[in-house]
Every structure is written in structure tokens, then in C-alpha cells.
Amino acid sequence: MDRKIIPFNKPALVSGEIELVAEVLQQGHMAGDGVYTKKCNNLLELITGAQKVLLTTSCTHALEMTALLLDIQAGDEVILPSFTFVSTVNAFVLRGARPVFADIRPDTLNLDESKLEALITPHTRAIVPVHYAGVGCEMESILAIAHQHGLKVVEDNAHGLFGKYRGKSLGTFGDLATQSFHETKNISCGEGGAVLINDPALNDRAEILREKGTNRSRFFRGQVDKYTWVDIGSSYLPSEALAAVLYAQLTAREEIQSRRRHIWERYASTLSGWAQQHNVRLPIIPEYCQQPYHMFYMLMPSLEVRTRFISWMKDHGVTCVFHYLPLHLSQMGEKFGGKIGDCPVTEDISDRLVRLPLFYNLEDSELDDVIEQILAFKQF
Ligand SMILES: Cc1ncc(COP(=O)(O)O)c(C=O)c1O
Incomplete structure (x- = not known):
């Protein structure tokens, strides 16, 4: 008799996903930034308390957006744990940065904040803590060190939606943060992510970078009468079909x-x-x-x-x-x-x-x- 293998992971199927995708297909708006993308953005703002959330095609892409938003340049150094997924580092290396790997704490397996100061040089631009398993890094110490040295902080919160550190949601401590909705995550749409923007000065540029370097988001809101190329950028917004799946899961x-x-x-x-x-x-x-x-x-x-x-x-x-x-x-x-x-x-x-x-x-x-x-x- 064939034995049933228990897998490591199976993406959740809760309720409502199929109906919402059918609705999106029937209504004929499959591109990004429709009703369900906006609902997800709003709900994620409510859940985390972040002042602005934008869905992305993956956490990898959200991380790439953070490197663009922080204007990471060739020769800059970015400190991050060695014990993380390759996207945490690639996002910054793609901009020409040099990764500086920090060790982790033996208890939570998070970036060891006591090792940070020794790794900071005049070239350091940012620190990227990863909340391993969604258990918060020592954000008080990390933020204090970052402020003291004028460094930006990007939280890689791929694992940590719903996690909190001292009562405050993970993803709301750094200048920017990222989430993953890959099928291995608690809430998923197969491939997906989000960028959390905690510095309002970055709001407008985030919309532009995510929309191929254009001001299309402003155009859709009626704030400009045509849209055009205004900055560098790429295509980081997911299809409405995926946003609908995500919305059903977020609701559940x-x-x-x-x-x-x-x-x-x-x-x-x-x-x-x-x-x-x-x-x-x-x-x-x-x-x-x-x-x-x-x-x-x-x-x-x-x-x-x-x-x-x-x-x-x-x-x-x-x-x-x-x-x-x-x-x-x-x-x-x-x-x-x-x-x-x-x-x-x-x-x-x-x-x-x-x-x-x-x-x-x-x-x-x-x-x-x-x-x-x-x-x-x-x-x-
Ligand atoms: C810590 C961390 N960051 C980023 C990612 C990339 O996420 P995604 O697959 O959504 O691009 C992962 C993937 O699991 C991860 O574990």
C-alpha cells in the first residue's frame, strides 16, 4: 500500500479565494492596482499600523524597491545577517553594494545587535535585520545604533506578518520593511509580497518605482492629466487575481x-x-x-x-x-x-x-x- 507522505508545507486554502478570483475574471480587470490590491494595501496598513503599504510581486521585489528607494549606490555597504535568504542580500548587491555579514544570536537566531558597531565603516548605508521565524530582532538597540551612525533600517519581515516586538508590529520599526506572501508563508497567494513605508517622504517615489518609473498612480487618481517617465523603476505590482487570493486569506x-x-x-x-x-x-x-x-x-x-x-x-x-x-x-x-x-x-x-x-x-x-x-x- 502506498503510504501518504506528509509534506513540509501546503499552501492554505481557506474560503473565498476561488469565488474572488472568479469575480476578478468576470469583471475583466486583471492588471494590478484594482479593487483587491487596494483592499489588501488598506488591510495590511490596518493590521500592521504602517502608514503606507504597497503590494508587490514578491518579497524579493519589495526588497529591490527598498534598495532603490534608499538610493543604494556602488561602493555602499549594507549590514545583514549571513543566516537569511539570498534575496535579502541580492536586492542590495544588484545596486552595486557590498554586503557585510553579521552573525546571529544563538537564542532567537536573529542578527546579533552586539556585533553591529564593529561592522560599521564610513561606507555603511543601511542595516537589514531579518525577523527569523517572525520573532522580533532587538529593534531598540538596532534603531539606536542606526540613529547614532545615520544609517537606514530595512526590516526583512518575510516571515513575520502578525509578529510584534514590545507590543508594536514588526515591519513598523525601520524606514522600510518587506513582507512575503510566497506559498510557504502563513498568508499567501503563491508568489507575492509587500513593501511597508514608514517614512512618508518615500511614499511618492515608491509608487513611481513600482509603476515602471512613471507617475501612472497619480494619473489614475486624477492628479495629473497624462502619465510619463519620471524616474527609474520596474514592474512590481501583482495581478488583481493574486490580490484577490491574498485578500480572501487576509480576511480569514x-x-x-x-x-x-x-x-x-x-x-x-x-x-x-x-x-x-x-x-x-x-x-x-x-x-x-x-x-x-x-x-x-x-x-x-x-x-x-x-x-x-x-x-x-x-x-x-x-x-x-x-x-x-x-x-x-x-x-x-x-x-x-x-x-x-x-x-x-x-x-x-x-x-x-x-x-x-x-x-x-x-x-x-x-x-x-x-x-x-x-x-x-x-x-x-
Ligand atoms: C527572510 C526572507 N527574505 C526574503 C524572502 C523572499 O521572499 P519571496 O519568495 O516572496 O521573494 C524569503 C523567502 O522565503 C525569506 O525567507
């Missing part, structure tokens, strides 16, 4: 979040004894951070144990996956001077981290199965 956010919370908390409560016994570390959430239940990871005692664990789970029908490889040791990272030992915590964590299935449509019986297989793993 409480249902999605409550299911994810249930799964996360079951992992945490049922695995804690086993983890302690076998020197496995479970996620640490500081009490002043409200997490969005985006990810449940475990730190295994060694790379060898992790490899055996992933293969054991696979043999027992459960897909578990590792995460980022250190960027400073990648082919590109080495070209920027990265070498072993630069970010020891990242190098160690990256080898030992494993993520468990966590998605809205994960059934309770599947969750029980995953937990049972984990508890049966003894190859330490």
Missing part, C-alpha cells in the same frame, strides 16, 4: 493563525521532554515578542544527528527540511571575502536546524503522526 487571518498556533503549541508541549532528554533545542521566544507561528524548528545536537533525523522522518512518511546555508560561505559570499569562522553561530546553527511540517491544512491525525515519529527517533 484569525482562522489561519489560530490553527497554526494550535499546531505550534502542540509541537512545543509534546516535544519538550524528549528534546531535553536528547539535547535538542526548541525555539526560544522572548516574553516581549509576539510570534506569528510561522515556523517550528529544532536544533539537533550535530549535523550527523540532523541528517539521520531527516532521513528517519522521510522513511516514516514525514518531510522535514533544513534551512539557510550561511551566505558568507556561498560562492557569491566568498567573492565578497566571506570565510569560515566569520560568523561562527550561523555556521553552527545552519548545520543543526531542522523545520517540522506546519501549515493550515495539516490534519490533527497527521500532526499526531509527525509527533509519534519524532518521539520514536533515538539515533542520537
Whole structure:
């Protein structure tokens, strides 16, 4: 008999997505910035408290927009964690910047703010903290350092919609922030993202860059009588069909979040004894951070144990996956001077981290199965 494999992720299908896409198709407005894009922008402003949100085609593109908005130039330096997705760095390297990789904290796996000052040079322009698993970076210290040195801050909040740090939404601390709605995220439309603009001085230019360098948004609002080329730019706005899917999911956010919370908390409560016994570390959430239940990871005692664990789970029908490889040791990272030992915590964590299935449509019986297989793993 074929065994059903439990995947690591399945995009959520809640309710209303199909109806809203059908409505968009029937109404005949499929390009961007229609009714549903605006509804999503407004709802995201309400959820986060950001003064302006613009949907984008991905978080990667939102990050590219932030580099353009901050006028990052060749020779500028941007400080970011080595333990992140490649888009965090590429957005700035595309503008000619030199990435400077910072190590992470061993507890939250977020950029280690105590390492920042030593990395700042006269060329530094920006700091890009990544809220790993949607658990807030130490934003008070990061903002204080940024202000002291006149640096911009871009929060890569790909994981952290609904996350809060000291009661304030992630994505509202930096000059700019980005979200992802890729299918692996809590709220998704397959591929999608958003840029959060916390400095109103950047509002107008953000609209222009996102609309191919034109003032088309002003034209559609009747503020100019024709639109034209006014700046550099690209096409960063998603189709209305995707915005409709996203709107349906955003509307169902409480249902999605409550299911994810249930799964996360079951992992945490049922695995804690086993983890302690076998020197496995479970996620640490500081009490002043409200997490969005985006990810449940475990730190295994060694790379060898992790490899055996992933293969054991696979043999027992459960897909578990590792995460980022250190960027400073990648082919590109080495070209920027990265070498072993630069970010020891990242190098160690990256080898030992494993993520468990966590998605809205994960059934309770599947969750029980995953937990049972984990508890049966003894190859330490
Ligand atoms: C921290 C981080 N930033 C950016 C991205 C890119 O997101 P997207 O796939 O929406 O471009 C990801 C992808 O998961 C990510 O993990």
C-alpha cells in the first residue's frame, strides 16, 4: 500500500479565494492596482499600523524597491545577517553594494545587535535585520545604533506578518520593511509580497518605482492629466487575481493563525521532554515578542544527528527540511571575502536546524503522526 507522505508545507486554502478570483475574471480587470490590491494595501496598513503599504510581486521585489528607494549606490555597504535568504542580500548587491555579514544570536537566531558597531565603516548605508521565524530582532538597540551612525533600517519581515516586538508590529520599526506572501508563508497567494513605508517622504517615489518609473498612480487618481517617465523603476505590482487570493486569506487571518498556533503549541508541549532528554533545542521566544507561528524548528545536537533525523522522518512518511546555508560561505559570499569562522553561530546553527511540517491544512491525525515519529527517533 502506498503510504501518504506528509509534506513540509501546503499552501492554505481557506474560503473565498476561488469565488474572488472568479469575480476578478468576470469583471475583466486583471492588471494590478484594482479593487483587491487596494483592499489588501488598506488591510495590511490596518493590521500592521504602517502608514503606507504597497503590494508587490514578491518579497524579493519589495526588497529591490527598498534598495532603490534608499538610493543604494556602488561602493555602499549594507549590514545583514549571513543566516537569511539570498534575496535579502541580492536586492542590495544588484545596486552595486557590498554586503557585510553579521552573525546571529544563538537564542532567537536573529542578527546579533552586539556585533553591529564593529561592522560599521564610513561606507555603511543601511542595516537589514531579518525577523527569523517572525520573532522580533532587538529593534531598540538596532534603531539606536542606526540613529547614532545615520544609517537606514530595512526590516526583512518575510516571515513575520502578525509578529510584534514590545507590543508594536514588526515591519513598523525601520524606514522600510518587506513582507512575503510566497506559498510557504502563513498568508499567501503563491508568489507575492509587500513593501511597508514608514517614512512618508518615500511614499511618492515608491509608487513611481513600482509603476515602471512613471507617475501612472497619480494619473489614475486624477492628479495629473497624462502619465510619463519620471524616474527609474520596474514592474512590481501583482495581478488583481493574486490580490484577490491574498485578500480572501487576509480576511480569514484569525482562522489561519489560530490553527497554526494550535499546531505550534502542540509541537512545543509534546516535544519538550524528549528534546531535553536528547539535547535538542526548541525555539526560544522572548516574553516581549509576539510570534506569528510561522515556523517550528529544532536544533539537533550535530549535523550527523540532523541528517539521520531527516532521513528517519522521510522513511516514516514525514518531510522535514533544513534551512539557510550561511551566505558568507556561498560562492557569491566568498567573492565578497566571506570565510569560515566569520560568523561562527550561523555556521553552527545552519548545520543543526531542522523545520517540522506546519501549515493550515495539516490534519490533527497527521500532526499526531509527525509527533509519534519524532518521539520514536533515538539515533542520537
Ligand atoms: C527572510 C526572507 N527574505 C526574503 C524572502 C523572499 O521572499 P519571496 O519568495 O516572496 O521573494 C524569503 C523567502 O522565503 C525569506 O525567507
